[in-house]
Amino acid sequence: MTRSPSCLALILLGAIQFGGTASFAQRPPSERELRVYAGLHDAAARGEVAEIQRLIREGEKPNVQDANSRTPLHVAAFLRQHGAARALLRLGANVNALDAERYDILTIAAVNDDLEMLDIALEGGGNARAITSHYNDTALIAAAHRGHVEIVRALIAAKAPLNHVNDLGRTALLEATTTRQRSRHWSKPAPTSRCPTATARHRCNMPEPAAIRRLHGSWSRQERIEPARSAPRCGTAILPRGSYEFHGGSLERRSCARMKAPADPIARRASSSWAAQRCQA
Numbered sequence: 001m002t003r004s005p006s007c008l009a010l011i012l013l014g015a016i017q018f019g020g021t022a023s024f025a026q027r028p029p030s031e032r033e034l035r036v037y038a039g040l041h042d043a044a045a046r047g048e049v050a051e052i053q054r055l056i057r058e059g060e061k062p063n064v065q066d067a068n069s070r071t072p073l074h075v076a077a078f079l080r081q082h083g084a085a086r087a088l089l090r091l092g093a094n095v096n097a098l099d100a101e102r103y104d105i106l107t108i109a110a111v112n113d114d115l116e117m118l119d120i121a122l123e124g125g126g127n128a129r130a131i132t133s134h135y136n137d138t139a140l141i142a143a144a145h146r147g148h149v150e151i152v153r154a155l156i157a158a159k160a161p162l163n164h165v166n167d168l169g170r171t172a173l174l175e176a177t178t179t180r181q182r183s184r185h186w187s188k189p190a191p192t193s194r195c196p197t198a199t200a201r202h203r204c205n206m207p208e209p210a211a212i213r214r215l216h217g218s219w220s221r222q223e224r225i226e227p228a229r230s231a232p233r234c235g236t237a238i239l240p241r242g243s244y245e246f247h248g249g250s251l252e253r254r255s256c257a258r259m260k261a262p263a264d265p266i267a268r269r270a271s272s273s274w275a276a277q278r279c280q281a
Contacts (some may be wrong), residue, residue, distance in 0.1 A: 028078040046070035047081035062093040069100040077105035089124035108142040128158035144172040
């Protein structure tokens with residue numbers, strides 16, 4: 001079944017709405033490079049439009065490159081210097097120039113989620129269909145990889161290729177969906193602020209976290225140190241055969257050797273399912 005480009009665009013935007021973020025390999029100017037920059041590169045990094053105009057008027061080439069093949073326009077794009085980028089484009093900078101990593105300013109703006117820079121590049125003649133990076137990506141694939149929805153919309157409107165396949169075998173849509181899967185499996189644990197408050201735990205009869213930790217620690221130590229006994233000593237509460245684990249305030253049985261209940265009174269109060277048991281000797 002074939003799908004129209006408009007349908008693919010809607011599917012891509014839907015996938016990106018819920019996508020995660022991941023890193024995308026680019027090399028912006030380092031602090032050392034910024035310190036040694038001179039001429040147009042330095043003026044572009046600082047966003048000094050008047051200095052850019054003066055230098056080009058005096059004969060400096062607008063497409064001069066640094067050691068990593070970055071032009072002053074690349075530097076302005078990396079550092080979000082929109083005024084400098086407009087001045088450079090107006091004075092003859094190549095909007096589709098590639099640096100040593102094969103990135104143009106469209107892809108740099110797509111990765112940085114810089115919609116204003118993207119609009120500047122498109123207005124200056126940027127090619128939304130250009131193949132960039134060592135993986136033969138497009139700016140659209142880069143934006144989909146990062147989940148930048150507004151950038152994806154702008155690139156689709158600029159006729160970026162929806163079905164281009166990079167060297168990793170991925171289209172922009174597949175990049176968005178695989179990024180979503182990575183974010184699902186590699187997501188960070190929920191912040192502690194989402195855990196129930198002390199008042200909520202009291203109302204729900206949930207044990208304190210410290211008591212739960214002591215309870216688990218005591219049981220695991222008893223399992224390692226003390227063997228199962230055939231008859232309990234008087235005055236000692238013995239759990240039935242099997243271990244127990246907290247799940248939402250209740251205890252769930254796990255099959256293993258018999259273990260003695262902890263002597264810590266706080267830990268015993270953590271669960272009402274066995275604390276009331278009496279010695280059956």
